[in-house]
Amino acid sequence: MTAPIEDVTPAERARGTSFYEASARTRLELLLDAGSLIEFIGPEQREVSPHLETFDLPEQFDDGIVVGHGRLDGTPVFVAAQEGRFMGGAFGEVHGAKLTGLLHAARQIGSIPVLILFDTGGVRLQEANAGELAIAEIMRAMIEARAAGVKVIGLIGGRSGCYGGGGLIAGCCSALAVSEPGRIAVSGPEVIETNRGVEEFDSRDRALVWRTMGGKHRRLLGAADIFAEDTVQDFREAALELLGLLGPVGTFGLDRLKAEHERLADRLRRFGACEDAIDIWTAEGVAHAATVPELPADQFIALANRIGRTSRDAR
Amino acid sequence: MEDLSFRHPARARADGIRRSAIVGVVASGNLEVLVERVLPDAECAVEIKTAAVGFGEVWSAVIEDFVERYSPGGLKFSINDGGARPDTVSLRLAQAVRLIAESGQ
Numbered sequence: 001m002t003a004p005i006e007d008v009t010p011a012e013r014a015r016g017t018s019f020y021e022a023s024a025r026t027r028l029e030l031l032l033d034a035g036s037l038i039e040f041i042g043p044e045q046r047e048v049s050p051h052l053e054t055f056d057l058p059e060q061f062d063d064g065i066v067v068g069h070g071r072l073d074g075t076p077v078f079v080a081a082q083e084g085r086f087m088g089g090a091f092g093e094v095h096g097a098k099l100t101g102l103l104h105a106a107r108q109i110g111s112i113p114v115l116i117l118f119d120t121g122g123v124r125l126q127e128a129n130a131g132e133l134a135i136a137e138i139m140r141a142m143i144e145a146r147a148a149g150v151k152v153i154g155l156i157g158g159r160s161g162c163y164g165g166g167g168l169i170a171g172c173c174s175a176l177a178v179s180e181p182g183r184i185a186v187s188g189p190e191v192i193e194t195n196r197g198v199e200e201f202d203s204r205d206r207a208l209v210w211r212t213m214g215g216k217h218r219r220l221l222g223a224a225d226i227f228a229e230d231t232v233q234d235f236r237e238a239a240l241e242l243l244g245l246l247g248p249v250g251t252f253g254l255d256r257l258k259a260e261h262e263r264l265a266d267r268l269r270r271f272g273a274c275e276d277a278i279d280i281w282t283a284e285g286v287a288h289a290a291t292v293p294e295l296p297a298d299q300f301i302a303l304a305n306r307i308g309r310t311s312r313d314a315r
Numbered sequence: 316m317e318d319l320s321f322r323h324p325a326r327a328r329a330d331g332i333r334r335s336a337i338v339g340v341v342a343s344g345n346l347e348v349l350v351e352r353v354l355p356d357a358e359c360a361v362e363i364k365t366a367a368v369g370f371g372e373v374w375s376a377v378i379e380d381f382v383e384r385y386s387p388g389g390l391k392f393s394i395n396d397g398g399a400r401p402d403t404v405s406l407r408l409a410q411a412v413r414l415i416a417e418s419g420q
Contacts, residue, residue, distance in 0.1 A: 023340060043337045043349050046393075056316050058366045058395050060341040061349050085342040 010034040014233035019157040020181045022232060024066050024081035027117055030232040031155075031239070032070035032079065039068040041098060049092045051127045060086045063094040067102045069112075073240055076112050078102050084119030084160035091120065091165055092127040096134020103141035106150045113151040115239055116173070121188065122164015135165030142172045146252045151175075153242050155235050156182035157228065161213070163188045174246055174315060177226040177238035178215035180297065184223060185213040211277040211293050219304050220281055220292075222267070227304055229297045260315055319363040319371055321378050325388035328356035331416035338410040346396040346404060350411040356388045365396035377401045381408045390415065 008016075014030040022030070028037050041047050043061035052059050064086040069078050080099050082089040099116070106114045123131035142152055154173040156162045161183030162170050170176055170184055178184060187195075189203035202208060211217055219227040225242060228234040271280045281289035284307055295303065329352070339347040354360060361378050381387075385408070392411065399407070 025337070042335075043347075044335045044351060053316070056366075058316065058341050058364060058397050060347060060395055061337065061393070083340055085340045085345070 011233060014236060015231055017232045018230050019155075019179060019228075019232050019235050020159060020230050023085075024064075024083040024117065024119065027232055027235075028066055028068070028070070028079055028081050031115070031117070031236045032072055032077070033074065036070040037068055037079070038070065039066060040102070041067065047094050047098075049094050049124075049127065051092065051130065055126050057126065063092060063098070064089060065095045065098050067098045072115070072236070072243070075243070078106050078112055078114040079117070080114070081117035082119040082158070082160075082166075084158040087124055088121035089119040089158065089160040089166075090122060090124035091131045091134050091138075092124040093130035093134060095124070096131065096138060100134065100137045100141045103138065103145045103150075103152075106152075107141070107145040107148045110148050110150060113153065113243055114145065115153050115155060116169075117155045117158070117235075118162040118166050118170055119156075119158025119160045120162060120164070120166035121160050122166055132165070135168060138165075138169050139172050142169065146172075146174060149252070151243060151246050153177070153239055155228075155239060156184055156224070157215070157230060157235060158182065161185070161188075171223075174252070175226075175242045176218075176224040177228050177235060177242060178218050178224040179228045179230045179234070180210075180215045181230060182215045182218075183209070183213040184215075184218050189213070207293065214293075216292060216295075216300055216304075217277045217280075219300075220284060220286070220307060221271075222263075227297070227301055256315070317365050317368045317371075319365065319374055321361045321363075321375065323359045323361075323379070323382040325357055325359040325382060326386040328388040329386070329390050329412060329416065331418075333415045333417065336411060336414035336417075338414055339407045341395045341397045343397050344399055344403065346394055346399040346407055348407045348411040349393040350387075350415050351391050351393070352389050352415065353391050354389050359387045359390055359392075361392040361394065363394040363396060365394075365398070367396065367398040373401055374404075377404050378408075381405060385409065385412050387412050 017030055046061050048059040049063050064083045067080045080102055151174045154170045154176040157179035167186040189209045192201040193203040218224040226238040228238040274280045278289045335351045337349045341347050359382055
């Protein structure tokens with residue numbers, strides 16, 4: 001018999017809850033200290049999209065993103081979580097403005113880190129211009145917040161992955177944690193296939209999609225700092241670890257951005273000629289690279305730790 | 316899109332002291348229910364925005380059944396519907412009543 005629900009500790013609930021399957025609100029409730037989440041502009045305020053009605057499409061009361069503050073192991077944090085099931089977690093005008101506002105608040109306060117639980121296909125097509133502007137505003141707000149000393153951590157493990165403008169924003173974060181089903185890219189599989197043909201990228205080849213954009217590859221390539229198992233508790237521990245790793249604030253600026261550009265240019269020089277992710281892993285010194293996609297999480301984490309982490313100097 | 320609105324008398328006040336709660340998500344075959352404790356104890360209201368046009372009679376039956384079973388006095392339900400089936404609607408309404416009865420903000 002299973003234990004009555006009140007006998008289960010929050011950590012046990014978080015350990016037993018798939019990050020991938022959970023809703024944005026459930027992710028936040030279990031990621032943060034129990035009962036500490038306070039939402040800004042909650043659903044009862046009905047700040048819905050001003051555009052969807054024009055297209056005769058249903059709205060969601062929170063426009064697909066939960067923003068607020070809470071505590072992580074006692075430390076105050078700002079949080080944002082996208083709901084990947086509402087319009088693919090896509091950025092619209094209100095959705096984007098909520099994240100921009102959160103980052104502005106973080107910049108003003110300076111000492112409170114921000115956790116962003118990405119789950120997005122990119123810009124909401126029905127709000128194209130407003131959505132594109134939102135992406136630009138968020139990136140600017142994030143860079144300004146980081147320049148003011150704020151740590152911004154991205155957590156990626158949702159069903160919509162982190163695509164389009166979401167991929168650009170993730171690239172601006174101080175650090176990222178990703179799980180195997182979490183995918184990070186700008187152009188998604190179907191977009192690449194549509195524009196460049198099936199020989200360039202077969203979007204129906206799930207193994208190809210996962211080893212090109214999935215969490216394992218992003219971790220091995222240095223785009224993500226931590227590979228997390230698909231539980232909310234693992235993401236909680238990853239967030240705590242990253243906040244600890246990032247060290248003292250106030251070191252982000254132009255020099256750091258230049259170092260990051262150099263790191264990316266170097267990565268392109270090293271791996272630009274590779275045809276497949278497996279070639280990259282082999283070039284990185286991974287033995288039996290073709291078996292990486294099948295590795296269980298614990299074995300993969302041990303492997304990734306042997307390969308090492310991206311130098312913190314570049315982010 | 317179609318807007319529907321229902322009002323029912325309720326036998327008793329719904330449990331709990333929480334002011335509002337939300338369940339579900341707006342997606343194909345799914346819906347979100349925002350429930351707020353804003354009405355007199357003997358009243359209940361349900362306001363629906365649905366992507367599936369022409370199902371007013373089904374909604375009416377589902378909500379009548381829900382009010383009879385749960386007696387959600389004092390509660391206003393606001394629904395954004397992505398074309399959920401009646402059983403999913405009943406489930407979400409029941410979840411909303413349960414959630415607003417729990418302790419919390």
